[in-house]
Amino acid sequence: MKNLKSKSFKSAKSMWFFIAILAIPLLQFCIFYIGVNVNSFILAFRNITLDAETKKYVFSWTFDNFINWFGDENEFLQLTQTLLISLKSYAISLIIGVPLGLFFAYYIFKKLPGAMFFRFMLFMPSIIASIVLVSIFRYFTDYVVPEALNVFHIELSGALLSEKSTRYATVMFYNLFVSFGTTVLLYSNKMANISPEIIEAAQLDGVSPAREFFSIVLPQTFSTLSIFLVTGIAGIFTNEINNFSFFNYYWKPDTATLGFLMYFRTQKAKGDISQYPPLAALGLMMSAVAIPLTFLARWFLNKVGPSED
């Protein structure tokens, strides 16, 4: 303690001030990060039932919370369905959303006509509550889109979000539509750090904008892109693709994701802790996949990603 004090703190008062301002945040961390995660681990192996006589919860240990997800036919079906939709949604975001975001950012970085206005507009959906934008989008696709398509003699068989054949595509269109705000902003800010000399030299060499984008801008932005790709892995397990905002308490098997499955069940439990253990077990299984997958993605991107040099 004495050694620590002499090296890092000017006086004992300074050390006590340091301890005082960190005490509450660290206590909060211990309870709501360490405690919650340890409890989540324990919860995954518990069976909780309500004793009818004493009206108290009775706890016991079990592996059933894990086994039921695979042993119970309905649970397994729901798990695989939501997993497939989660993977499909992640792939669509990766294949369509990421390149589009990079192209938009490049447009803004080059300060082409309307760049600042487009930056403002692309960020706008990020500040609007998802429930508001979803409500507007839902009514818009119900009433305005069919009328607009009628002008081109295209007739829809039903509302885009009601018809099974169009529902998932419409939901994904919305999710891609609102996804550009932060990513475009961060990509374009990162692009702004590229040395103007490099760009000027390339332009003097007669490099086309496409070549400039792929050979200079993309490698220089790759560190930011890889952060999004790596952290996005967890999104496979948490992204709800706005299911709750679109369909409220109605379960739609063709759009429900793993993230929504977790939220839907938690919401349905309405504070009844006896329904939590299977969800904690699912969370544990998802973390067990997400953590190595994240590190694998990080290693892969570091290995194959272009060098900024």
Add this chain to the structure above:
Amino acid sequence: MKTHKRRLKSRLSPLTVVMLVVLILYCAFLLGMLLWAVLTALKEPLAFNRNRVGLPNPWYFENIPYVLKNAEIRKEQGVVPFGEIVWNSILYSVGCAFVNTFVTAVVAYACSKYKCAFSKFIYGLVLVVMVIPVVGNQTSEIQMSMNLGLYDKMIGMLVMRASFLGIYFLVFYDMFGAVPSAVSEAAEIDGANDAQIMLRIFFPIASNTFLTVLLINFIGYWNNYQVPMIYVPNHPTLAEYVFQISTFSKYPFSKAPVQLATSLILLLPVVALFCFTHKRLLGNLSIGGVKG
């Protein structure tokens, strides 16, 4: 003028022209949706069935006042009037945003200014927590909040949000680290103690970053309805009300004009705030967060 045109022509290519077209379509769709929502909110609820796309006929300005006067949510503890719903929203969004930003700034300050092994440990801890994706622990958090008597209490929500984890810790850490130590040494010579140096010297220097992070957090909390629905189910916020109203069947709340009018009540404060602060928000955002 000619030079400007030539420069513009040299910057345009098939790739950028395609992007321009896509961006114009994007903006047209977004603005079209928002404009249609505003116009629909100005339609008489029953007239909407006859005129879903066109301009309001007649123009009807009673939907928003009607919502402000009559909106309510029925909860286990009874009916929650609209005033209380708005108050819950303000308490939740301002409270959580302030607590979260302040705690993050304080911990980042401590780690940045007091260079000891423990500071380095906390810094490393934040990085590790950010990289490791722990998912699906919400049920455990609810149980924990119940055990601590924080469930369904706004104060409990504030306690749960008093966390320093996340990208903004790094933003504040870099921000405080960039301030020369001569500043605090001069204050010390003038007789300032540690608390005064933090609150009267370093926090004012970081006020720009602090306000930007506060704004971003505020917008996030103001718009969030899923978290309050789970943790404070009997304290509905305005965002939750907009969600609940879509499930109502009672006239006129079941009609699109009234539902969209309610959405606008939630939307307008944030859009107004964004219009006034977009330069700060968009300008200060850098890799993963905010630059000082």
